[in-house]
Amino acid sequence: MNRNLILELQKQAEQIWPELDLLIGWGAGFDELHTTPVFVRNPSEIARLIWNPFCAQNLSGYLVKAAPVSTGDKNKKIGICVKGCDSRSLIALIQENLIDRDRLYVIGLPCRGILDLRSLVARCGVSKIMAVQVSGDRVEVENEKGLQQFLLEDVLMRKCKRCLYPNPVIHDVLIGEPVSPRLEKHEIYADAARIEQLPLPERLSFWQEQLDRCIRCYACRNACPLCVCQDRCIAETRDPKWLTQYMGLPEKFMFHFIHAMHLAGRCTECGECERVCPMEIPVALIKEGLNKITNELLDFEAGLDPQKVPPLLTFDAGETGI
Numbered sequence: 591m592n593r594n595l596i597l598e599l600q601k602q603a604e605q606i607w608p609e610l611d612l613l614i615g616w617g618a619g620f621d622e623l624h625t626t627p628v629f630v631r632n633p634s635e636i637a638r639l640i641w642n643p644f645c646a647q648n649l650s651g652y653l654v655k656a657a658p659v660s661t662g663d664k665n666k667k668i669g670i671c672v673k674g675c676d677s678r679s680l681i682a683l684i685q686e687n688l689i690d691r692d693r694l695y696v697i698g699l700p701c702r703g704i705l706d707l708r709s710l711v712a713r714c715g716v717s718k719i720m721a722v723q724v725s726g727d728r729v730e731v732e733n734e735k736g737l738q739q740f741l742l743e744d745v746l747m748r749k750c751k752r753c754l755y756p757n758p759v760i761h762d763v764l765i766g767e768p769v770s771p772r773l774e775k776h777e778i779y780a781d782a783a784r785i786e787q788l789p790l791p792e793r794l795s796f797w798q799e800q801l802d803r804c805i806r807c808y809a810c811r812n813a814c815p816l817c818v819c820q821d822r823c824i825a826e827t828r829d830p831k832w833l834t835q836y837m838g839l840p841e842k843f844m845f846h847f848i849h850a851m852h853l854a855g856r857c858t859e860c861g862e863c864e865r866v867c868p869m870e871i872p873v874a875l876i877k878e879g880l881n882k883i884t885n886e887l888l889d890f891e892a893g894l895d896p897q898k899v900p901p902l903l904t905f906d907a908g909e910t911g912i
Contacts, residue, residue, distance in 0.1 A: 678893025
């Protein structure tokens with residue numbers, strides 16, 4: 591945990607507080623390995639704000655899913671802390687007129703990567719970890735056996751290893767030094783390409799094996815900042831009735847691929863769907879495959895330009911389909 595960055599974040603929050611109605615950030619969780627969303631509603635709560643490699647949650651979804659998150663003072667703004675991937679979600683919501691950019695104060699935090707809790711637990715055991723510190727390209731873990739070191743690349747979330755935008759795309763203030771991407775643009779869809787290159791029977795078998803583990807908890811949907819129509823989701827509506835509540839593989843396939851198609855050209859690859867899945871299903875791969883196609887055919891990446899409209903959200907009565 592970089593104490594200097596936390597102090598800088600808190601100092602910035604204090605400076606801008608008179609402009610704000612609410613500030614959404616991260617706070618300490620129940621142990622050293624967890625953080626939790628924090629809703630700062632008065633200056634005395636600013637000291638709760640933190641920033642570390644466990645600040646995984648994409649907070650932008652709260653702007654549309656938890657309304658009204660503020661007290662409704664139209665003369666003040668809502669502050670929000672964002673990583674690079676989070677800022678892309680913010681832009682996607684602005685592109686679809688779901689939030690108003692003028693009412694936001696965006697605190698950007700360049701991100702060196704979010705640590706994969708499951709990977710650390712597999713190496714150390716969660717009950718034995720007392721402290722975690724990132725130092726250069728290494729992660730130091732303190733447990734009852736002493737100090738253990740791992741390469742940062744070995745314990746990062748998959749999304750972070752392929753992230754092209756570690757720095758916030760939009761921000762009103764930037765806390766910390768900018769970070770360089772790990773990969774070139776042509777490399778980021780390598781995982782999706784490997785699935786595409788499988789023969790069809792093997793590809794089907796792969797997804798059958800993965801999705802058969804789904805327990806239909808809808809955590810992937812709930813965590814997605816762009817999945818905003820939960821009150822009328824196809825998974826639960828009864829008029830019209832698209833899906834049953836049976837736990838068969840066809841229903842699981844139907845839900846996941848409709849979910850993915852609703853995010854085609856919109857998904858900002860924040861990885862929240864994959865992070866929260868209790869069954870560790872690589873559901874983000876489906877969206878990455880669709881984004882790869884959107885990029886190749888339409889030369890479009892979601893969440894980069896607030897003025898652009900995603901191509902699959904446009905309508906032209908004169909389109910010929912040719």
